Amino acid sequence: MTKEKATSKKTEKVEAIVEKKVTKAVIMQGNEAVAKGALAAGCDFFAGYPITPSTEVAEILSNELPKIGGTFIQMEDEIASMCAIIGASLAGAKALTATSGPGFSLMQEAIGFAKITETPTVVVNVQRMGPSTGMPTSPGQGDIMQSRWGSHGDAPAIVLYPDSVKEAFQLTIRAFNLAEKYRSCVVLLMDEVLGHMREAVTLPDLSTVRVINRIKPTVPPQWYKHYDENQKYLSPIASFGEGYRFHVTGLTHDDHGFPTNKPNEAAKMMERLNKKIKHNIRDLVQIETEHMHEAKVAVFAAGIMGRASKEAVKMARAEGLKVGLLRPLTIWPFPDDAVTKMLKDVDAVVVPELNEGQLFHELERLVRERKDGSLHRLNRNDGTVITPAEILTKIKEVYNG
Amino acid sequence: MSKKKMIKEVRFSGSGGQGLILAGIILARAAVEDGLNVTQTQSYGPESRGGYSRADVVISNEDINYPEATNLDILLSLTQEACDKYIFDLKRDGVLICDTSHVKNISIINDNTYEVPFTEIAQKELGSEIPTNILSLAFVVKVTNIVNEKSLETAIRASVRPAFIDLNIKAMKLGFKLAKEYQL
Numbered sequence: 086m087t088k089e090k091a092t093s094k095k096t097e098k099v100e101a102i103v104e105k106k107v108t109k110a111v112i113m114q115g116n117e118a119v120a121k122g123a124l125a126a127g128c129d130f131f132a133g134y135p136i137t138p139s140t141e142v143a144e145i146l147s148n149e150l151p152k153i154g155g156t157f158i159q160m161e162d163e164i165a166s167m168c169a170i171i172g173a174s175l176a177g178a179k180a181l182t183a184t185s186g187p188g189f190s191l192m193q194e195a196i197g198f199a200k201i202t203e204t205p206t207v208v209v210n211v212q213r214m215g216p217s218t219g220m221p222t223s224p225g226q227g228d229i230m231q232s233r234w235g236s237h238g239d240a241p242a243i244v245l246y247p248d249s250v251k252e253a254f255q256l257t258i259r260a261f262n263l264a265e266k267y268r269s270c271v272v273l274l275m276d277e278v279l280g281h282m283r284e285a286v287t288l289p290d291l292s293t294v295r296v297i298n299r300i301k302p303t304v305p306p307q308w309y310k311h312y313d314e315n316q317k318y319l320s321p322i323a324s325f326g327e328g329y330r331f332h333v334t335g336l337t338h339d340d341h342g343f344p345t346n347k348p349n350e351a352a353k354m355m356e357r358l359n360k361k362i363k364h365n366i367r368d369l370v371q372i373e374t375e376h377m378h379e380a381k382v383a384v385f386a387a388g389i390m391g392r393a394s395k396e397a398v399k400m401a402r403a404e405g406l407k408v409g410l411l412r413p414l415t416i417w418p419f420p421d422d423a424v425t426k427m428l429k430d431v432d433a434v435v436v437p438e439l440n441e442g443q444l445f446h447e448l449e450r451l452v453r454e455r456k457d458g459s460l461h462r463l464n465r466n467d468g469t470v471i472t473p474a475e476i477l478t479k480i481k482e483v484y485n486g
Numbered sequence: 487m488s489k490k491k492m493i494k495e496v497r498f499s500g501s502g503g504q505g506l507i508l509a510g511i512i513l514a515r516a517a518v519e520d521g522l523n524v525t526q527t528q529s530y531g532p533e534s535r536g537g538y539s540r541a542d543v544v545i546s547n548e549d550i551n552y553p554e555a556t557n558l559d560i561l562l563s564l565t566q567e568a569c570d571k572y573i574f575d576l577k578r579d580g581v582l583i584c585d586t587s588h589v590k591n592i593s594i595i596n597d598n599t600y601e602v603p604f605t606e607i608a609q610k611e612l613g614s615e616i617p618t619n620i621l622s623l624a625f626v627v628k629v630t631n632i633v634n635e636k637s638l639e640t641a642i643r644a645s646v647r648p649a650f651i652d653l654n655i656k657a658m659k660l661g662f663k664l665a666k667e668y669q670l
Contacts, residue, residue, distance in 0.1 A: 110518050110521075111518065112511070112514050112515045112518050112524070112526070137532075221532050222529070222530055222531065222532060223529070278527060278553065278554070281527065281528060282525060282526065282527045282553050283511060283514055283524075283525070283526040283527075284524065284525045284526070284550075284553070285514075285517070285518045285522070285523050285524045285525075389553075392551055392552060392553065393551070393552050395551040395552075396551035396552040399551065470554060472552065472554075472556050473551070473552050473556075474556065
């Protein structure tokens with residue numbers, strides 16, 4: 086009897102240790118968090134062509150995917166990688182590819198194909214300093230506009246931009262969820278600094294992770310339309326091999342997927358592509374604000390610059406300056422409402438970026454009235470990050486007009 | 487009562503192939519073991535050996551916003567170029583530790599400067615210059631107490647390949663011993 090008691094006590098102890106291990110902080114790299122997030126979201130297919138600074142995503146998934154019965158394939162280049170994940174997704178897989186600037190450029194045409202065929206796919210772009218091969222191991226934020234307008238033709242984009250290792254994990258899951266829900270190609274933009282950075286993180290329990298899967302058709306196969314929107318402009322999607330017949334083409338198509346030249350059918354297709362974003366903007370846009378309710382000057386920054394700005398805002402507030410921060414987690418669609426309100430509320434906005442001013446253009450677009458806050462750019466394009474002290478100097482410069 | 491804010495910015499610098507980024511990862515892992523917040527970043531050239539290399543570790547008991555080290559509390563330099571490049575980023579009372587096997591000229595020397603021929607010692611005592619990174623990391627930890635010595639050992643065991651654990655633990659112990667001698 087005493088023996089039994091001892092054993093049960095021991096098991097209890099073991100359980101306590103296991104539980105403790107789950108909640109304990111671990112040291113993790115940004116790219117590792119992306120791979121872990123993809124697995125948590127149910128990713129079971131990766132095709133890619135390894136490139137610094139995104140290589141670890143491919144490296145980890147090449148180890149992990151076979152263990153869960155998934156597929157890892159190293160393609161001959163990025164064009165083939167993007168095409169492979171579109172094919173995999175059409176066959177029902179949750180598919181991912183990861184790349185950096187040069188590869189992202191090659192993927193653009195196929196990203197457009199994923200958008201017009203409304204195929205759920207996720208592309209991770211760990212940005213490096215460009216153009217061209219640029220500086221493989223240095224950060225740059227040059228792909229902000231490319232992630233929006235990189236493909237030809239006027240289709241909207243969903244682009245998420247994390248600023249920490251933990252957020253990289255969360256937004257990877259979100260990228261999959263949005264891709265499945267909106268039947269589109271979702272881009273996760275990262276900074277080289279974040280991809281390679283290691284940080285102490287406590288990841289959430291996987292059982293609490295919310296995973297969204299694509300809507301499946303409920304109609305008999307002969308009634309199935311591959312593009313049959315509901316009131317929210319979202320449509321069910323069947324996978325190849327499930328008995329539903331559909332046609333997939335990059336040509337402008339009708340509801341069944343067959344090419345069409347009729348203006349009314351073309352207009353309907355383009356309307357759906359745009360409206361599924363516009364009508365669900367509240368679901369898509371995520372922002373983080375700090376001290377904006379009492380700010381005289383605001384800092385608007387994304388990704389790693391958002392993080393540097395957070396420190397700069399903290400330093401400014403320690404000196405008694407009324408400064409706030411607005412950081413978009415979704416950069417496309419652009420958080421127009423939040424930015425318009427910010428411009429109305431503050432005297433000046435500082436926009437630090439590791440490029441010549443790409444988010445800055447969007448802010449300029451939203452300045453509507455003369456009494457709106459003035460805009461001040463802070464740019465760097467040399468492969469290093471703007472430090473909080475430099476942002477603070479800029480804040481002080483504009484603080485008193 | 488709130489805890490007093492602690493933030494330490496550490497930079498390991500030298501050339502590619504010296505294992506500095508691994509040393510940074512191990513220090514970061516040890517800090518997590520101690521229950522602290524930590525970010526570890528790096529900067530290196532595209533080459534796998536040679537070229538510059540640096541690893542930054544920021545350790546704090548609060549959230550860390552900016553992940554890179556800008557105002558250094560501790561600088562370890564294993565090459566002359568690295569020492570010259572980063573010495574002016576060091577705080578006035580910051581600790582500078584140089585490998586005099588490669589660093590021959592130090593622009594600022596004060597009470598917090600340690601000059602140790604790590605590479606030569608590793609070659610002589612451990613039979614190889616490969617564990618120079620762990621030797622110097624242990625030295626840094628011992629003279630600055632930035633993380634617990636026990637945590638460092640756990641972190642080393644968790645970070646290096648099983649075949650090299652013994653050699654690296656030996657290097658760590660030698661580093662601690664050296665630090666004791668230099669502190670006298």
